[in-house]
Amino acid sequence: MSLSQQFNDHLLPLSGDSSLSTPAFVYDESAVINKLELLVKAKEQSGCHILYSVKALSFSALLDIISDYVDGFSVSSLFECNLAREMLGEKGSIHVTSPGLRDEDIPHIAKISNYMSFNSQSQWQRCKKFVGDLNCGLRVNPELSFVEDDRFNPCRGYSKLGIPLSQLAYLREQHSETFAGINGIHIHNNCESENFQELGETINKVKDVMGDFVSRLKWINVGGGYLFSDMAQLDMLCSIVTELKQQNGQDVFFEPGKGIVNSAGYLIATVIDLFDSGGKTVAVLDTTVNHLPEVFEYQYKPVVMQECRNGEYEYQLVGASCLSGDLFGDYCFADELQPGNRIIFANVGAYMLVKANMFNGINLPTIYSLDSSNKLHLQKEYDYAQYRNKW
Ligand SMILES: Cc1ncc(COP(=O)(O)O)c(C=O)c1O
Secondary structure (H helix, E strand, C coil): CCHHHHHHHHHHHHHCCCCCCCCEEEEEHHHHHHHHHHHHHHHHHHCCEEEEEHHHCCCHHHHHHHHCCCCEEEECCHHHHHHHHHHHCCCCEEEECCCCCCHHHHHHHHHHCCEEEECCHHHHHHHHHHCCCCEEEEEEECCCCCCCCHHHCCCCCCCCCCEEHHHHHHHHHHCHHHHCCCCEEECCCCCCECCCHHHHHHHHHHHHHHCHHHHCCCEEECCCCECCCCHHHHHHHHHHHHHHHHHHCCEEEECCCHHHHHHHEEEEEEEEEEEEECCEEEEEECCCHHHCHHHHHCCCCCEECCCCCCCCEEEEEECCCCCCCCEEEEEEECCCCCCCCEEEEECCCCCCHHHCCCHHHCCCCEEEEECCCCCEEEEECCCHHHHHHCC
């Protein structure tokens, strides 16, 4: 479904719904389920295992829905691991990788999770005495970048994420004892890519450098970092997985986050003031970039659903905090904005709500789910007590 169709069918009615209190974060359950159903098809076609990367959006009611479609969750911290186990019960596996595991947390994490990809040789050597029944692997940095912005590039120079492939090859030659007890590798190296050919290139590079080390592994976790909207895109993933399975019979795990939840998330705000500043009309919203922190962190301009590129009325949409850079950007509209109008930001499901904060005492958005019959359900409201008690 196109963004404008989605807007007309699902969201436009909401923008006039007076029972919805703004700022509101709305997640569309059907949009998440559509993505999950595509992944289930890919799993049926190729035999890959599907995990959800909890860090993208860890709202528990949503995890509950996702858990019915996936083989498990991928996590990177003690709290994510606890949450994943609580949500999955005994029904799925938990896969852990993090550059920052504390020694004192490892025994507990090892007890409640199933797979761990150690981020460095020293992390593996230090922690292996705690691993018990865990299925252990190494996170490998394939030293192959597809991401231009180094802030998102797991293979940037001097990367902290994984053992560089060239170093792994040296270890295999000189210190093969390092690999005793290692069953798998984790090779996440992408971000927001729509091209699964890049995954194919990554796997080929790892196979070329590591040879039969790869064929002897029991599993490969290919990470996340890919966006997809139809089966045609996932076909390439399926053929890569099918080839790996035919060659070596390995288990292959795919663990997207943003690909599953991003297009399902909306932030709805209300215009609370309008005034002229140096010739531009400023429209102040009852939200802030701190509800969409990646807008500020990465200077990214979010999609506004009512935007009309050739619209006659141009506004600078700004947040309600005192920070001068609390700005969403300049947008044109077909109609003049009035106080009370609602603005809908789209494609904000991943890495936004999980990073949102109450800076300047501005309350967090109220969270709603939108069910398949277009009914809104209030999921969570924040209040002054949470602001007061945070510190
Ligand atoms: C190890 C690992 N796996 C999976 C993901 C999920 O990536 P995405 O949300 O881009 O699909 C990340 C994101 O940082 C990651 O670090």
